[in-house]
Amino acid sequence: MRIFRLQSVLAVLFLTVFLVSCSSDDNSKETPQTTSRAANVTAISGPGTGKVGVDINFDISYTVDNACGQFDRIGDTSIGKEEGFQVEAKYPIETCANQTPTALHTVYTFSPIAKGTFEIKFRKSETEFLIKKVVIE
DSSP: HHHHHHHHHHHHHHHHHHHHOOOTTSOOOOOSSSSEEEEEEEEESSSSSEOOOEEEEEEEEEEEEEETTTEEEEEEETTOOOEEEEEEEEEEEOOOSSOOEEEEEEEEOOOOOSSSEEEEEESSSSSEEEEEEEEEO
């Protein structure tokens, strides 16, 4: 009986040590290496017409705050009651050596599913959108 009790205590101790040693260290919050901010679009170029079911690519030109800024993603935004898109750029947390604003490009793909006239809106500034109209036949 004494051996069984000793084995039980050792088994519980072993399991406790095993579970504690296998706990995840991912619970600590890592500091992000980059930060993301909206970039102002300067131009939208692409066709003015298209067909239903055929993807249309638009070249989006935008400026980032400094030479370290890079494309992050295209996200939704609104100005007042108008909705559109904005380009988001990512910047490293540390200070960038070259503070000169830089012009970059990305591609936005529009996939029309119906006929009509559509407005592709990208944020140009805090108060206005840059608009490209496209007619789908």
